[in-house]
Amino acid sequence: MGKWFSRLYDPFMAPLEKKSFKGIRQDLISKARGNVLEVGSGTxxxxxxxxxxxxxxAVEPNPDMLKKSLRRLKNRDQPIHTHVGEAEDLPFPDNTFDTVIGTLVFCTIPEPDKAFAEIRRALKPDGKLLLFEHVRLEQKTLGKLQDILTPLWKHVCDGCCLNRNTLNMAKKADFHVENVQSMYKGLFLTIELTHPNT
Incomplete structure (x- = not known):
């Protein structure tokens, strides 16, 4: 993982954050309660x-991204503890967290099915999984274009896959879908899920 990606990520995302992502994040993350785990916390x-x-x-596999995140820890009312780690191998006991958050992260996780299994293990039986992700479009031509572009995009953008179907992966992991909101004609989704044992 190159340092250049961690340096460019925030400036590259700034226009989208300002236009719409900030509001999406605020709304989704305000629903996080209790003891919270964020996977792929980035910057x-x-x-x-x-x-x-x-x-x-907060767990993040890229040490350079995690280092950049430390500047956002100042003047916080809630304690935030950061760790270098991967969603596929969470170093926490079963039934630890009330809420798990993931935003624009499942596109980059090498083994997303394993990550869902780990989240399910670490989440309390009455816990919630809250996601904001870009996904493969249902429109046939555009979805195929995402498939074609993904190998190059993945190489340039630190492993990001344009064509992940994160909602279906969550369903496959037996999470219960509570709410899905679609943006940009289905390119981005916010997904609210509950633990299979809820």
Whole structure:
């Protein structure tokens, strides 16, 4: 994982964040309660929006991204603890977290099915999984275009896959879908899920 990606990520995303992503993040993350786990916390862009969490544990596999996130830890009411780690191998006991957050992260996780299994294990039986993700479009031609572009995009953008069907993966992992909101004609989804044992 190159340092250039961590340096360019925030400037590259700034126009989208300002236009719409900031509001999406604020709305989704305000629903996080109790002991919260964020997978793929990146540069800590979500940290300011944790207003209802008791504490947050943030896991990020890229040390350079995690280092950049530390500047967003200042003046926080809720404690946020950061760790280098992967969603496929969470170093936490079973039934630890009330809420798990993932935003624009499942596109980059090498083994997403394994990550869902780990989240399911670490989430309490009455817990929630809240996601904001870009996904493969249902429109046939555009979806095929995403398939074609993904190998190059993945190489340039630190493993990001344009054509992941994250909602179906969550269903396959037996999470219960509570709410799905579609943006940009289905390119982006916010997904609210509950633990299979709820």
């Amino acid at each position: 800590g862009i979500n940290f300011p929006y944790y207003v209802n969490a008791e504490q947050v544990t």
